[in-house]
Amino acid sequence: xxxxxxxxxxxxxxxxxxxxxxxxxxxxxxxxxxxxxxxxxxxxxxxxxxxxxxxxxxxxxxxxxxxxxxxxxxxxxxxxxxxxxxxxxxxxxxxxxxxxxxxxxxxxxxx
Amino acid sequence: xxxxxxxxxxxxxxxxxxxxxxxxxxxxxxxxxxxxxxxxxxxxxxxxxxxxxxxxxxxxxxxxxxxxxxxxxxxxxxxxxxxxxxxxxxxxxxxxxxxxxxxxxxxxxxxxxxxxxxxx
Numbered sequence: 001x002x003x004x005x006x007x008x009x010x011x012x013x014x015x016x017x018x019x020x021x022x023x024x025x026x027x028x029x030x031x032x033x034x035x036x037x038x039x040x041x042x043x044x045x046x047x048x049x050x051x052x053x054x055x056x057x058x059x060x061x062x063x064x065x066x067x068x069x070x071x072x073x074x075x076x077x078x079x080x081x082x083x084x085x086x087x088x089x090x091x092x093x094x095x096x097x098x099x100x101x102x103x104x105x106x107x108x109x110x111x
Numbered sequence: 112x113x114x115x116x117x118x119x120x121x122x123x124x125x126x127x128x129x130x131x132x133x134x135x136x137x138x139x140x141x142x143x144x145x146x147x148x149x150x151x152x153x154x155x156x157x158x159x160x161x162x163x164x165x166x167x168x169x170x171x172x173x174x175x176x177x178x179x180x181x182x183x184x185x186x187x188x189x190x191x192x193x194x195x196x197x198x199x200x201x202x203x204x205x206x207x208x209x210x211x212x213x214x215x216x217x218x219x220x221x222x223x224x225x226x227x228x229x230x231x
Contacts, residue, residue, distance in 0.1 A: 093215050100158050100215040100216045100218075
């Protein structure tokens with residue numbers, strides 16, 4: 001099972017919006033609305049920012065939003081802040097293994 | 112409060128065996144899947160496998176099948192990840208995580224991570 005494909009890095013200035021893509025296949029992203037996005041800071045465990053494509057857990061800023069089209073899911077961070085710097089991973093259920101599969105990860109830099 | 116508390120860092124030599132643990136509290140251990148995620152130095156996250164403690168149903172990602180063993184002890188609400196013969200390439204941080212029943216893409220609860228260092 002190959003990892004979902006994400007851009008290696010995305011950057012933006014404070015206040016701007018950025019979008020991270022996550023491309024899978026018809027066995028995962030394309031067939032299930034079970035896509036989550038995680039934020040990970042250095043030395044810390046990942047934290048769910050979005051689940052089921054576009055839902056935010058309680059406590060997550062509404063600056064984070066998610067969407068999906070075909071085999072590609074996207075995470076948008078609006079009003080970028082310094083605290084948003086970190087690594088972001090998408091994840092999807094995959095019928096190939098009946099498990100979750102992560103994306104390759106994207107490093108977000110706030111300029 | 113849901114907590115997943117992992118065992119401490121390990122330093123081992125190639126060929127040695129190892130079993131790390133993840134003790135949970137704050138929820139019914141037998142009602143949720145629990146799994147392990149590998150993060151090699153400077154690399155991304157990888158699901159290794161998951162186990163349903165109630166009946167020990169276990170699923171492994173193909174890359175990890177036959178390389179590790181995932182188990183659980185219901186009596187002490189603890190999940191384990193075990194190697195019989197470590198390799199230098201097993202050096203990584205290992206997280207236990209609780210995926211949501213019905214949504215294995217979403218894991219709301221994570222352990223603090225266990226750093227395993229294997230020297231050759």
